[in-house]
Amino acid sequence: QLTFDAPVTLAELKEWETPLLLADVMANVRKFDDAEKEYVRLGALYPDAPDIDDSRAQLLMRKGERESAGLLLRSAVAMGSNNPNTYKFLVYNDCRGTASPECLELARKAVDLSPDDKQLKFFNISLLNQAGQFIQAIVMANKVGKVTSEEAPVFFYQAAYAQYRLGKMDDAKKSIAMGRLHAVSPVDVGRLEQLSEAIDRPQM
Numbered sequence: 756q757l758t759f760d761a762p763v764t765l766a767e768l769k770e771w772e773t774p775l776l777l778a779d780v781m782a783n784v785r786k787f788d789d790a791e792k793e794y795v796r797l798g799a800l801y802p803d804a805p806d807i808d809d810s811r812a813q814l815l816m817r818k819g820e821r822e823s824a825g826l827l828l829r830s831a832v833a834m835g836s837n838n839p840n841t842y843k844f845l846v847y848n849d850c851r852g853t854a855s856p857e858c859l860e861l862a863r864k865a866v867d868l869s870p871d872d873k874q875l876k877f878f879n880i881s882l883l884n885q886a887g888q889f890i891q892a893i894v895m896a897n898k899v900g901k902v903t904s905e906e907a908p909v910f911f912y913q914a915a916y917a918q919y920r921l922g923k924m925d926d927a928k929k930s931i932a933m934g935r936l937h938a939v940s941p942v943d944v945g946r947l948e949q950l951s952e953a954i955d956r957p958q959m
Contacts, residue, residue, distance in 0.1 A: 771801045775810060782814045790814055805836035812841070825849065832861070839868040846878060854885035866895070873899055873906065880913045884920075892917040908934045908943035912950065919954055927954055 774797055781790035794811035801807060812827035825848060828841045836842075842865035850858035862879040869875055876899050883892035896914045911934030918927035931951050938944045 769804070771797055771804050771807065775804075775807060779810055782810070782817070787814060787818060803834060805831035805834035806838070808834070809836055809838045809841050812844075816844070821848070837868060839865065842868060843872075843875065846875070850878075850882065852885070854882045858882060859886060859888075866898075873902070877906070877910060877913070880910075880917070884913060884916055887920075889917040889920045893921070904937045907937035908940075908947065910934075912943070912946055915947075915950055919950065924954055 774793065778790050778793035778797065781787075781793065791811070791814060794807060794814065797804070797807045798811065808827040808831040812824040812831065815821075815824035815827065825845065828836075828845055831838065831841055832845065842861055846858070846862050846865050850861060859882055862875070862882050866872070866875050866879055876895055880892050880895050880899075883889070883895060892913065896910070896917070899910065902910045911930045915927040915930035915934065918924075918930060928951070931947050931954070934943070934947050938947055
């Protein structure tokens, strides 16, 4: 028996959703000043609605005000935002080379909200390796699925590094071999070779 979700009626909408939609329309037709005024007004009336900060942040990014946008997105996260783009922005903007607990949580949430985004998973694996959470890195790698030839060198390097740090040398060597099959750039080739040499080096 087929079942369908009931359609959303106007009565079920939160009272700020319709004016927020109208503000978003203003932003989309480049009436930035009008949209900004409406976002500010709605934010003052409904300070606990993360969607308002999400939308205003998107507008600020279109205007090139990335720092202010980031502050609003952090506010939205603190209020429980479930907007995938919010987490993607914060992860890619604030967490490159920074495996802080906050970044690890942002990356985890980003993957949860965008489960088909392989690039987010690759980024998450890298963060987990940086944080020394090698088992979690392998778990995340196992969720990636198929990778393309272009993705393979970086993916298999990250997987091999986690396996190496866990003492799984045979698995690490297999991952390096897979990465080598597709490595073209000197950076990818060199990185895989360095890891291979580390694995082959006698353990003290």
